[in-house]
Amino acid sequence: MSAGEGRNGAVIEGTTGPWEIVIGIEVHAQVSSRAKLFSGAATAFGAEPNSQVSLVDAAMPGMLPVINEYCVEQAVRTGLGLKAQINRVSVFDRKNYFYPDLPAGYQISQYKSPIVGEGEILIDMPGGETIRVGIERLHLEQDAGKSLHDQHPSLSYVDLNRAGVALMEIVSRPDMRSAEEAAAYVRKLRAILRYLGTCDGNMEQGSMRADVNVSVRRPGAPYGTRCEIKNVNSLRFIQQAVEYEARRQVDVIEAGGTIRQETRLFDSRKGETRSMRSKEEAHDYRYFPDPDLLPLELDLAFIETIRASLPELPDAKRARFMRDFGLSAYDAGVMVSEKETADYFEAVSKGRDAKAAANWIMGDLFAHLNKAGLEISASPVSADNLGRMLDLIADGTISGRIAKDVFVIMVETGGDPARIVDERGLRQVTDSSAIEAAVDAVIAENAAKVEELKTKPTMLGWFVGQVMKKTGGKANPQAVNEVLKAKLAHVLGG
Amino acid sequence: MSVDKDTVMRVARLARIAIPEDRVLPMAEELNRILAWVEQLNSVDTSGVEPLTSVVKMDLKRRADKVTDGGYAGDLMANAPLSEDNFFAVPKVVE
Amino acid sequence: MTDLTSLSLAEARDGIRARAFSAVELTQAHLRSMEAARALNAFITETPQHALAMAREADGRVAEGNLGALEGLPLGIKDLFCTRGVLTTAASHILHGFKPPYESTVTANLWRAGAVMLGKLNLDEFAMGSSNETSYYGPVLSPWRRRGSNVDLVPGGSSGGSAAAVAAELCLGATGTDTGGSIRQPAAVAGICGIKPTYGRVSRWGIVAFASSLDQAGPMARTVKDCAILLKAMAGHDPKDSTCANIGVPDYEKALTRDVRGLRVGIPREYRIDGTPVEIDALWARGAQWLRDAGAEIIEVSLPHTQYALAAYYIVAPAEASSNLARYDGVRFGLREAGSDITDMYEKTRAAGFGREVQRRILIGTYVLSAGYYDAYYLKAQRVRSLIKRDFEQAFEKVDVLLTPTAPGPAFGIGEKSDDPISMYLNDVFTVTVNLAGLPGMSVPAGLSAEGLPLGLQVIGRPFDEETVLRTCSFLEEAAAFKAKPEAWWRAVA
Ligand SMILES: [Mg+2]
């Protein structure tokens, strides 16, 4: 395992030598609460404009915030899931700035005393390396509303439905060194949040957004000046944005320029980042403790109750899958990458060959789901049915080869594998006379190949294939093998 | 710490209050008088004194996660200087 | 029948209960005196239709024998309290035309008790002032005049409309708010009673915020008993205000025993301030003597940080105000001035909407919170505030209440101090410490100045011990036997 310092990440080869990319990420994760952080208005996605707005959210005169206890609980839960320090006392501050989608003229956030302090996330890279990314803090804050700029030639429209929705801002250390690591970090964080149930991780709907801080430096040199790419909303875009931005910075520096610290946005259509002119004005947020709220104090019992209710998280689950099921590190990592996948795997593998289960899931099932663009939760093949199919293979009812066909039918029909096998007559042939007949026929038809077999015993596999073909794949390959060996013993010199 | 014209302009900009040119200097003078007056606090020894966070000693009130509010966009628009289709409307913001 | 407007609130209550007169008669009498007193400019909005409708409903309940604690009693409401469907201005142009779709908790409590709203009372703009001269709707004139003079005097502030209306018998009682003395100081100069309860005793929900950590609403009326009755109705836990205490509200009327035997009364040494008129000191000494004569123990105490209170206040209050007033941006309610872009719209709206004193305080507040100055000003002031609070805690180990003058002098002439902010700020020198420490404080009229103007004494109590404050004030009220009333000169000009 390695932390950010002194590790070799991806290197950009510039015209003047190699450059190292340094990445830190702030993720805004929407707490999956029914009501907002400081008001009783709903948080559901896609409602009519300003229909989920309370007087508090609209910052009407005299309105006051009262905190949603569930959001506090979820922040603590997330902190514990990130193996982080939970701060027994935290403070809500006002971050003051004017913007039409910020009705009060300030955002309630946590500045000096966040609810959660330092923690960490481990990410497993495909190469087998495990990287530790430090978590600097997690704090609770309000989301802003939404301004629509394209509805009218001279007006912007303001919808406050999102205003006041609870966000957890999770700030990493600058411990990532490549675009892949950045995407892997967000993927892992999202998995942890989903395991915990504290955020649905839905990036398309904006429940999770990443602000990506990118800088470049000579390997081992002090940090360079960073640029912050705001609100990147997919894993692929994070990767593209980092790649583009790092390259841009190297080009600027190598052309004799300097990097200016600024906020940039990622244009996903063009695949590039560009400066946000309106944000260039120097900010002075005038943070101070919100006098409408008291410090948030957590008692130990509250924290311990939450700790006791934590589910098994990806890292622990992965270790267990390796230990109990003998999965490889890579396979186990894939199986735990999403809670739904892990649950599916556990359902399929229960009392069965876990490796076979993992192979079917990672192979045929994922191939199908990817092609169809489906989440595993929407898989047409239920864990139950896939498990029963494995049983049919194990008890010799079907061969592995036939199972592939059965699986395709299961994908199409969602049907029960035993029924599919019965209805379509796919039951494996174990009757030795039928196999013997097929073997005899193949030997008779391929005298030349039989000759070859004398000098090349590995040719036997070819004969097995031919027999299988002749039986429509239904013969038991084990039995075919045995019969072939017996009938060809004279050639094989056994 | 003396407030000059530029500082008045910067602070007024932060506070989003237009100050007419001829009011900037007088405002700087007013602010300077008040700030000079409050500077008497520097003579108080506050070493080791925590800043006050709240005058009442009580636990922060918490609310259950229930939807109890909202659903009155019309009421919210009733006082708006300009609104369209239940959106608040403002001069176009260029990003 | 006696003039119904000269009854105390308690007398009027008893009259309604005894069916000596109806709520409609009582209300009509007050509406007539309001009409005749427009020269005082005490009301921003009169709501006679509203008042009569409420009075008729009250009479209905009286007929059913189903009386609330304030059944049928006409009150004036400081125009800082949001009232559903009724223009609410905070005496600022920026709230032009604002009719809240909601009712403040305090006023809702009053209406639930059966009270009748006569209208919305004038005040200093956003309660920022000590003379009611900063109102967009023009200054309020004190009903009082110096003996043999027709110079217009200020009614004190910021609850100047409330003080004038109560003193001139336009209403039986009024709501006020007190951030640095805005109930007690105008009560003192108008010869009436007013109590600022402990911070957290009364809900702030629905009251236009000035400085959230200091603001507290309370009653103003002509007798201590009237204040006790009103406070009981206004106070109480409100789940919508995070800073409102969840503790029971005693029956304050029962606390008015006037018995001060054995009461330990502190005289804070530091309240003897150079330049205070002799008659103020004399009044203070007289108050102490009355108490001593009645069996109270007079103890000199020290509140060593008193001299820094005003400076701390004029950092903390503007800082909070600068943030609280950011919501007045022309987007969702109130005034909007056209602008070439959003920032221009904000700047023009706020320049046109806020008066000079409010702008000055917003700028001071913005400055002291801005980067580089926060520690030197805001944090420093909050540290001093801790010391001030500690001073009181130490004093209250030795005494039960503190006795001080309320204001450093009687009412002054309109325009006399308005071009010198600091000399204006000094009016709050005896009251502001109480807000900084969150304590209850009450002013009771105790005598007249050489020129025949009212002077008040202030009693300060322990947190949530309004009962002892009221008891002490009821004693002082009786001892002082203050019976003076202003000549009704305003009727002549009406
Ligand atoms: Mg951030």
Ligand SMILES: [Zn+2]
């Ligand atoms: Zn944030």
